[in-house]
Amino acid sequence: MDDLNQLRQSIRDIDAQILELTSERMNLCRQVGEYKRANNLPVKDYKVEKVILDRTRQQARDAGIEPDLAVSIMKNLIKYSVLEQDEIKSMMLAQGSSKAVKQVLLIGGSGNMGQWMAHFFEALGHDVQLFDRSRLSKTRYNYVESLDDGLAWAEMIILATPMESTNEILLDLCKRSIKAPIIELTSLKSPIMSGLNLANQTGLDVVSIHPMFGPDVKILSGRNIIICDGPKRSESVDVVEAMFRQTSANIIKMPLEKHDTFMSYVLGSAHMLNLLYANVLESSGIPFQDLEDVAGTTFAHQVGVTKNVVFENQDLYFDIQRLNLETDQLFESFKSQIHLMENSIRQNRRSDFKEAMKKSADYFRQN
The missing domain is CATH 1.10.3660 (6-phosphogluconate dehydrogenase C-terminal fold)
Known part of the structure; x- marks a missing residue:
């Protein structure tokens, strides 16, 4: 029994060493993230990731460890390293972007995706307020008193609303004098085409995007965000693209007519x-x-x-x-x-x- 207890104690000691080394690795990753931000480098480097995983497989074979086990461990370390670097990038963007702070109105901000977008734009250093007929009792974001108040205040408008509601909102916004760019997030574009077409005719600046993930996503590494190019290119599409390129997400450009x-x-x-x-x-x-x-x-x-x-x-x-x-x-x-x-x-x-x-x-x- 003493031998068994000694073996178990040795395992506990090794577990503690693994956690200490993991902490040390995460600290180094934080420094890498700060360097990448300072030098305007992307968080995710797929070539480096491949080198790391290939090296891990070979080292596992040399050590007599099942390569799949070693790769699984390394993938999780990479995942949380990217999360750490994403957080650093967002914080530094927020600290360094005060001159570019925009007043962002989220229409439909009480929904799950609306709350995700609110958090995202806040992390980029923007001032976020919500408009939604159904107000959440617990949220750190403020609601505007009326849509008119919100539109008068906003420098950017996000539509995080159901597809058919989004089309109705676009048609309504076309009747107003709005200079702020509008970002719509619908999963399909054909249900909102009448709104998009009228927006083109009236000069409304609408950017159509489609985040290919749900509101439970915590890190954007490996996630796709589609940006649609319509018949008339939005003046703000480059601005929106630049916002998301600051993260580790994959940006996919797609003609609007091919999306659905x-x-x-x-x-x-x-x-x-x-x-x-x-x-x-x-x-x-x-x-x-x-x-x-x-x-x-x-x-x-x-x-x-x-x-x-x-x-x-x-x-x-x-x-x-x-x-x-x-x-x-x-x-x-x-x-x-x-x-x-x-x-x-x-x-x-x-x-x-x-x-x-x-x-x-x-x-x-x-x-």
Whole structure:
């Protein structure tokens, strides 16, 4: 028993050393973040990350450690290092951007994404106020008394509202004399096209963006933010792009007319497929825990993604299907592929089944 206690004590000592070294590493990362900010360097450097992970794999092999374990540990260290550097960058931006402080009005600021945007623009050093008919009882941001008061005060306007509401707001703003740039965040652009078109005609300065993440995101490393180029380029698109380029997010430029087609696949089809999968499991009559107890890795990976979908905002996910003009085509594609797969199996056409798998594999190999 004494030998076992000694072994356990040695493990505790090593655990303490690991935590001390982790703290030391984070302090060094903070210094790296300060240097990057001072020299206007991006927080995220994918080339450096690849070098670190390749080196980690080799060092793990040399040390007799499973490379996947070592890489998993290193990825988490990199993740929190980027978080640390992102925070430094935001703080230093806030400290150094007083001359460029803007008065930002968030319409729909009580929603989850509205609160995320409020925090983001505040972190950049801007003065943020909210307008929303439903006011939160607990928020550190102030509400303007009326929309007119907010518009008169604002130097930048953010629309963090549902898609159909966003179109109505744009149409209303077109009737007013507004010089401040407007940023809209909708997940689809076709439902707001009448508002965007009228904004172009009346000279309203609107920037269409789409953050490809939800309000629970804490760090922007590896996250995509789409900035749409419309038929008439917004005067403020470069300003908005520069704001987000100060973070570790990936900035994707996309023509406005292509946005919803892409979203029908990266959002609509992904949501639909996972909801169908969840509904098939639910209708089986077998308790989920019983399935999970006997499952393998494929089931576990798929369920992990599916859970992320089914616990999301139900109204938003319904509208992403309902309001996308490409959804009918998506349904037809699903029906066609299910029909082909069903026929290959029912008619014992092994070659057709294998060919379908091969075509899919070839598609994913393109990258």
